[in-house]
Amino acid sequence: MTKISGKMTLTFNPEKYKEVLIKYQPKLIKTEAENEQALAIIEELMHKKHRSPEETELYQLLIILVEKFEQEYYLSGETAREHPNFFCSASILLANNHLAR
Numbered sequence: 001m002t003k004i005s006g007k008m009t010l011t012f013n014p015e016k017y018k019e020v021l022i023k024y025q026p027k028l029i030k031t032e033a034e035n036e037q038a039l040a041i042i043e044e045l046m047h048k049k050h051r052s053p054e055e056t057e058l059y060q061l062l063i064i065l066v067e068k069f070e071q072e073y074y075l076s077g078e079t080a081r082e083h084p085n086f087f088c089s090a091s092i093l094l095a096n097n098h099l100a101r
Contacts, residue, residue, distance in 0.1 A: 010053050017054040026061055029069035038062050038069075 029035050045051060045059040 012053045020054045020058050038066050
């Protein structure tokens, strides 16, 4: 932690981030099963009361990976016609989290 103008601010710790990455092992999402797994981690981190800066970094990374997969998977060719009202699952989770606060 760093003290800035009387307030304690959490600082990003690369060693802790390595531990978070080893625990969750994020990667490009290529299947619906991997997407569901990433969404479960996002939801777990979203509801964590005291999320560390390293966990927040992973949370944001996973949201980007889910959005990329879902845009490519659901919004390409035939799949787009099957899901005309598609909204990214991660974006919905994020929006719901902000509304709940």
